[in-house]
Amino acid sequence: MGELVSGSQRGLLRTVDVARESGYSVQQVRDLERLGVIPAAARSSNGYRSYTPLHVHALRAYRGLAGAIGPVAARQMLARLRTETVAEAASAINAVHARLAREREEALRAQRALRAIQAEADATECEHESEAMTITELAEALRVRPSTLRFWEQEGLVAPERVTSLRARRYGLPAIRAARIVVALRGAGYGIPAVREAMDALRQLDGPGEAQRILRHRVEEIATRTVGLLRAGADLATVVESGQAPATG
Missing domain, CATH: 1.10.1660.10 (Multidrug-efflux Transporter Regulator; Chain: A; Domain 2)
Structure with missing residues (x-):
C-alpha cells in the first residue's frame, strides 16, 4: 500500500490512486462513494473524479468498522462520525470496543x-x-x-x-x-x-x-x-478530527 504523503504532495488523487492506497478496487471506491461511505468527490469539467487523502482515511476506517459491526452499521456510523463533535464520536467508537x-x-x-x-x-x-x-x-x-x-x-x-x-x-x-x-x-x-x-x-x-x-x-x-478495529484507529481519528470542533460545556 502506498504512502499517503505522496498523495498529499500531488494534491488531489485520482480514483485509481485512492483504490491503491485504500486496498479497494476502483469500482468499490465508486460504489462506496455512492453509498455515502466517503464524501462525494469533486468533479472536473470533463467529469473526472478528484479525491483527497481524507477519502483514503475514510475508506480504511470503513474497512475496520465494517469488520467489527457489519457494513450497514459501519456506513451509518461513519456518516455520523463526520458530523458529530470529537467527544461524541470518541464515545461511539469506545462503545464498539466495549x-x-x-x-x-x-x-x-x-x-x-x-x-x-x-x-x-x-x-x-x-x-x-x-x-x-x-x-x-x-x-x-x-x-x-x-x-x-x-x-x-x-x-x-x-x-x-x-x-x-x-x-x-x-x-x-x-x-x-x-x-x-x-x-x-x-x-x-x-x-x-x-x-x-x-x-x-x-x-x-x-x-x-x-x-x-x-x-x-x-x-x-x-x-x-477487534484487531481490524484497532488497525483502523488512526484513520478513524483522522475522520473524526477533520473539520470537527471539540465539544464545549
Missing part, C-alpha cells in the same frame, strides 16, 4: 460452562445411565421455569426422551446435557435462532465438542474484528 469486549467475555463464559458440563457428564454417565428427571426437576436444576423448557421443546432445542400417557415429560442424560448446553449458549447472549443452529450441529456432529468448536471460532472471529 461491545466486542462484552461479546468475547460472553463466549468465554459459555466455553467454561460447556467444559464443566462435559467434565460432569464424563464422570457420571456410566454410573447413572438410567437416571432421568421430570420437567420440574430439570427446571429447578437449571434455574429456569418449566414453561421455558416447554418453549425450548417447541423451538426444537431440547426434547424429552419420552412423554408418558399423562403427558408427563421425562428427560434422560442426553436431554439433560442438551438443556444445559442451551442454558450456557443463552447465557452467552445467543438468540434462539443461533442456539437452534448450534444444537442442530451438535446432533449431527460431535456433541459438546462441536459446541466448543463453534465457540472457539466465535472467540477467534471476535479477535479478528
